[in-house]
Amino acid sequence: MPSESDRQKDLLQEAPVAEAAPHYHGHRARLRARFRETGGQGMPDYEILELLLALAIPRRDVKPLAKDLLARFGTFANLISAPLDQIEAQEGLGEVAAIALKTVREAALRLLAAEVMQRPVISSWNALLDYCRARLARESREETRVLFLDRKNVLIADEGHGKGTVDQSPLYIREVVKRALDHAASAVILVHNHPSGDPAPSRADIDMTRDLATALKAVGIGLHDHLVIGRQGHASFKSLGLL
Template sequence: MDDEIAEDAPRRATPKPHHVGHRERLRERARGAGIHHLPDYELLELFLFRSQPQGDVKPIAKALLERFGSLAAVLAASVEDLTTVRAADSRGRTKGVGAETALDLAALHEVARRVAKEEANRRTVISSWTSLLAYVRLTLQHEPREQFRVLFLDNRNQLLLDEVQNRGTVDHAPVYPREVVRRALEVSAKNLIIVHNHPSGDPTPSRADIDMTKQVIEAARALSITVHDHLIVGRQGVASFKQLGLM
């Protein structure tokens, strides 16, 4: 009899993980209210759904933002750094950012960078200055090491080439004015914009930055090449030598 009662009693349903149905609810909210209303971690979740088709990705999205500090910094992080991020799901199981997910995030950053570059290059660089600043910030503001780039422009100030001249340490990238000018001649550039980043986050020019800029300007002037500006990119913004009266 007891066995019959036990068999007839309703079985207790195994509780479903809280994230079951979350993906579709998040997609519905994005479709309804608009994707631009989502907070950063949910926007990141939407992207991670494609890289990780199963499981709860909310902890990973939040761990990424906590580790790197912002959505822009997550996308700008290296594949190597991304794969070090791990988070525990609702069941206490630890899950990390795999190589494929890291590559997807890096690809998204590269797409954004190229779109920004297209916007900056639709008109002459000088007349699309806001787009140019957006492009250099997206490209350099979260770089962990100093990078020295040159934007080579033609005689109409159209962008011919954006080239990394040197990569350095956390606070120094070697610059060789003669090499900058030699490269300008090779690509038939008539104008230049120098760009580099300060990984410290503060774009304020240093004494060494000012001296180096003068050397590049002098070397370029000897060959009738104009240096329009020197931009220093940091997480706190972009400093323009021309606006600061340093050239």
Template sequence: MRSAEDAERAATDSGGGGEDPGEDPHYVDHRERLRRRFLDRGADALEDYELLEMVLFAASPRRDVKPLAKLLIRTFGDLWGVVNAPPERLRGLKAEGVSLGTDNAVATVRIVGAAALRALQQRVIDRPVLASWQALLDYCSAAMAHEPTEQFRLLFLDRKNTLIADEVQQRGTIDHTPVYPREVVKRALELSAAAVILVHNHPSGDPTPSRADIEMTKEIVRAANAVGLIVHDHLVIGKGGRHTSFKSQRLL
């Protein structure tokens, strides 16, 4: 026997069918049921593709967007991957005649990712990061895990370990980022920073540090020690919420 929620979801999923909403009242009901379920019970009551459908309502107000929402999730792996996908890849996908072919539609999807990332950043900027370490990890993962190439990010802290600057110093290839210790130290001095956290991502998804990562970190630590700059940690960001901390692994 199906639960009431299963029955409601089945009724919701039966709506649409790609017909014009002006001619098919079931399509209108489908969107209204999703909105009502979201407002009454929150995001946990919806599948990822259903949340994405609600975003796509604004981008395509008169078409069934469920097939496109499901295709986007399959293509980019998860909801976060969709809202941070490159614009050119978003434009190129089509399901049952519906696509994100316009700049307005693409912007509608990507603004969700941008707003979420800004909110995560605001949870850590101007705050003592060592006391809110998980929030920092969440932000770094959101900002970097889905990047197609390596980024090297510097998080500068003051003497109270408050985050005063968050900067991407270098962008590289799929498996390498050139990093110059003198530039790290120079920027720290410009900001009057007392400490720094190094962060870079592995587009492969595996956060295991490479030999080059380890050697590069040693060079930065040596340069930082020369001017009294503390290197608190070096984080390697992978996919699926995985990361490696040099400090935890006793590599620092």
């Protein structure tokens, strides 16, 4: 018959051993505390990215992954602006984390859009340029958007009107005119990007803009401006004397 000491040893052997918390849990708690205190101001990009990745990948140390992603894409902005499939294909990421990153970009765009929608474009021109750059400057393909203005030049709608290749994007003039009439717009602003980075208008850009201006004028709608967005800046047809 086992002695009392033997029974106690058996109980000790059978008792579950509490697992130590992974080493990165304390690090995450400190990051969250810093974010709470500062709102994120002053924290480097890799720490903000690390906090975000930790929400999508809770059971892994994501600090090395955050630094690796920034090294590959160059900047936080480049990372969240990359195509979803390109982000998802990165080693260490999956669908959940990739969608989390793209959600951040969409939230940022909506925040910027809130600064310009339902406001006169003249008084919010710099905010409008910030929004257009954030939406289009890092796109890998040309994309065209049309901004619709009412008679007081208040921005009432923003619509995408086609994605193309690295150096051209289709624009259907009749569709732009139709949508302008649907919105009861008095003027429109055409916006598209140059993935090459150089915002200088091409000959095709100039010819298409003149055709659009003529078609809009026929139904009493003005072409307020055509903005070309590139990573190196932007070009305004109005400022260049092309409208």
